[in-house]
Amino acid sequence: MRDATLTFLGAAGTVTGSKFLVQTDGHRVLVDAGLFQGLRKLRRRNWEPFPVTPSSIEGAVLTHAHLDHCGYLPALVRQGFEGPVVCTEGTADLAAIVLKDSAHLQEEDARYATEKGFSKHTRPRPLYTTKDVARALPMLQPVELGRTVELCPGVSVTLQTAGHILGSASAVLDVAGHRVTFSGDLGRPDHPLLQPPPPPPASETIVVESTYGNRDHLEGEIDLLADVVTRTIERGGTVLIPAFAVDRTEVVLIALDRLMDAGRIPQVPVHVDSPMALRALGVYRKALAAGNPELRPDLEPGVLDPRDVREAHTSQESIALNQPGNPCIIVSASGMATGGRVVHHLRHLLPDRRSSVVLVGFQAAGTRGRDLVDGATQVKMHGRYVPVRAEIAKIDGFSVHADADEILAWLASTPSPPKVLYVVHGEPESSAALAARVRSELGWLAVVPRDGERVRLG
Secondary structure (H helix, E strand, O other): OOOOEEEEOOOOOOOOOOOEEEEEOOEEEEEOOOOOOOOHHHHHHHHOOOOOOHHHOOEEEOOOOOHHHHOOHHHHHHOOOOOOEEEOHHHHHHHHHHHHHHHHHHHHHHHHHHHHOOOOOOOOOOOOOHHHHHHHHHHEEEOOOOOEEEEEOOEEEEEEEOOOOOOOEEEEEEEOOEEEEEOOOOOOOOOOOEOOOOOOOOOOEEEEEOOEOOOOOOOOHHHHHHHHHHHHHHOOOEEEEEOOOOOHHHHHHHHHHHHHHOOOOOOOOEEEEOHHHHHHHHHHHHHHHOOOOOEOOOOOOOOOOOOOEEEOOOHHHHHHOOOOOOOEEEEEOOOOOOOOHHHHHHHHHOOOOOOEEEEOOOOOOOOHHHHHHOOOOEEEEOOEEEEOOOEEEEOHHHOOOOEHHHHHHHHHOOOOOOOEEEEEOOOHHHHHHHHHHHHHHHOOOEEOOOOOOEEEOO
């Protein structure tokens, strides 16, 4: 066997910025190209030169289309990376939506900051532009699940479904005689749309996510959603649900439709105010019509067309929702309230004691969503502070990340234990807790790697 190494260039000691560099015999491949999000010191890392010359990377793999796994790709291309990028068809379809939206928002934010003068930079600029995205997207090379493809001499990859979002995959790399499995983001066994992830194959090395590595999702959180929606509507307020545009919006819409059907929440309009979420919904509908094997086989045809859902496509339709006039529910992106149309809705609704903000996913440190969860009495948006008087509710049950028990069960299902398990993609206490459980319950060597650390494979 030849020597091979793995370097952790992101998602080590933090949830975001997933980037893992694999090297052997002078060849380099990258698993994921994610943006750092949350704390300012992390976001600044997006602007730093990449640790190795991007043009020296011969190929890449994307496990799925969330920004913290694919959002750095246009910046990498801007610095000289030329591809190819292996992913599933679902990831290619959704990444095109996500990356175009990311570039557009960055361009708009830079323009807005310039006009309003609240940036410390004389000429605020985006990390990358829509032109950079246009250069990156043709590099995406969709492959079927289970098919092995060569990334470069000595390195091949096989993708298997991860059940997190449509197209999400675990990446199994065979590197110069060594096998390393990257979990990507793992989904939950009871996802309402997607099949659960199968067991990981026998591997010498496993790299596993730990977003919820120190806690389990509570039962009965659908009841919490029903309660907060009902009391908000009864006091004449608006329910605002910041939701990730890809997959979380679908999960939330299904839950709201089932609650209305059961008479557990009032029948009120549900507005989806996110062009990206609406485009992603179209990808899911297409997958359902095509019988995509990632989807559960027992789904009813109309599951993605819930009642009384109103789509806000234009900016005028979005602005009108800031003062809806009657009680309603607004589902808008982004999920951590870091950008997009939801920020404008927060600016208008947070001061309103009748309204509520329901956070239905993981909130990274340094995001507005995390500030609200932690009890902030005011938050800053577009250069101004806004008081927080609305009810704030956090409901983890809608997360499409596996919790600690589910991650452990997935690991335990592998045919044979790895020589070493690396725990990544979690806040420090979360990664440490999962590693400790793996050591005590499975008896494996489990390591929480340092940011930038390089290790040998095999």
